Amino acid sequence: MIPMQRTVIFGATSAIAQEVARQLVVRGGALYCIGRNSAKLDALLADLRVRAGSGQVIGGEEADLNDLTRHESLLLSAEKALGGLDALLVAQGSLSDQKSCEVSPDLTVREFNTNALSAISILTLAANKMEAQKAGVLAAISSVAGDRGRQSNYVYGAAKGALTIFMEGLRNRLTKVGVSVVTIKPGFVDTPMTASFDKNGVLWSNPEIIARGIVIAMEKGSGEVYLPGFWRFIMLVIRHIPSRMFNKMSL
């Protein structure tokens, strides 16, 4: 078990991150939450303060994480507010509109920026910090969509795939110094991000269940986790469909 007393969450107002924050608070953790929307961030911080015990630090600030130049100062203010850093969770993301991306290279690059580059930038900075202190947990929410490019969402999938591979490399580098790098790969989750989806079927999960899995994975320092776990098998099958067959399917 890795103690995660002081955690910073990037993209904290996402439905999944909000549940992670709540679960960390009731375990006694100190939290620093960063989100883009100030009203949502204030609402989240108020909620966490109601749940927190007296003396438990709950802080945060507003930031657009697509502005990569701010990442360094955000990390510094989090560390300062918390008095150190044990864990970091990168949770920002946007579910790209594939059809619009196909006709707009600009949008495609922007989506790549939100889902991959902003996360990679934060992780790069944090990795050096954790490497120096020889302890800590770096976690990021990737996606099962990053396991194989599919016609329905390969822009989002490619960005998440890049993030997954980046973290794999980071893990390879940092495991020896005692830093865990945790890649979270959720399947379908019923959140505002997927509001326009038809949620019929047994594959859908809710943010509380995913958040529980994330907290456990971060505490254990697991490498890559699929949430819920059955996605490991689904993706195993999907990854192994031969290309000739795969290209005829409309996934």
Add this chain to the structure above:
Amino acid sequence: MIPLSWNRWPRVDHRKIISVNDRSVPLPFCEGSLLAHGNGRSYGDVCLNEAGNLLMTRGLNRFMVFDRTTGRLQCESGVLLKEILDLVVPQGWFLPVTPGTRFVTVGGAIANDVHGKNHHSAGTFGHYVCSLELLRSDGQRLLCGQEENKQWFAATVGGLGLTGLITWAELQLMPISNAFMWVQPRRFSSLSEFWAINEEAEQRWPYTVAWIDCLSGTKDNVRGILSGGAHAPAQAELPCFKEKSRHMPLTPPLSLVNSLSLRAFNAFYYHQPIKSGITLDHFVPYFYPLDGLLDWNRVYGRRGFFQYQCVLPLESSRDGISKLLRRIGASGQGSFLAVLKTFGSKPSAGMLSFPREGATLALDFPNLGEATHRLFQELDAVVRDAGGALYPAKDARMPSDLFRAGYPLWERFSTFVDPGFSSSFWRRVNS
């Protein structure tokens, strides 16, 4: 998943299902009317909006402020009562009024002005709402309470979600010493015995409720168990409690509730061993016996079920309740245990609130189609004669004249209805 109400009937199509998770933004603009849908624990069509849009409010699940010294809690409207209890019970606070399930949202509890076993001593949920924010389809945000926008407050409490979207509310909680209840059950074997011991129990206990076996007789020999309860004071020793809940794994093709299973269950329940005197019970099984079987509504099969809950005014309640029970007994239809409770004289806070001084009877009936509807028409006639009312939160079929007779302020209420909001229920009782 198509949104259903708790009795799984009717099944209607909506234009759009919209998740709401940010209380600071305006209502979504879309074609057709809007209606908030919390956790889907009301029955019938009061939380449905056929061909219109549903605002799913469970994403509004944040606490805002909790003052541990005064017991004032401000939270968003999609917070479940269970989430409130989980937060406040260990800190010595409790909901001053709670319905029979913890899985309702704060917004739903306000919109239906729910009541509990302590109506005679505490009134309804609405009495403990200090203020709320109402978001209207024209973008206005109205702060409503006992002081400000009083008329809007009275329309919104018990207003069935028709006055706009409740985004948050401030509640006054009640102090408790611990999570346990003093409980005293007592058997009775006739209605007249019930009325006698109920009166005495209401003097002694803040909480009272009676379970009755509605198939036990056709005359006055209705049997049942009346239980009184109170929050336990400081105790030297408290029993341990570990909550266990089970899922109903599937929906059987046919209802498991039939006259044979009913008779067996009710007899079993009535004859269960009752400890003499007063016992200590945790608040969860005391208030929420049905929350232990999650999805118990599936027991009734794919055709779902109906709940019939009425209130009869004080003067006609004795006569009316025995007439209702006679009709139900003769029909052979009925539920696992009916609930009988008397309401106190405290006037409700809302224009359309259901509770009023008198007696309320609630029963579940499997949906047998025509036969069930024929029985309901007979029961309606008794309620009408007695000057009573049916509970919109539990209704899927009351005729419009019965609604209007039971809710004389409905016309005034309709001036507060948001032009952008509607529900299947509202259109039905106004057609």
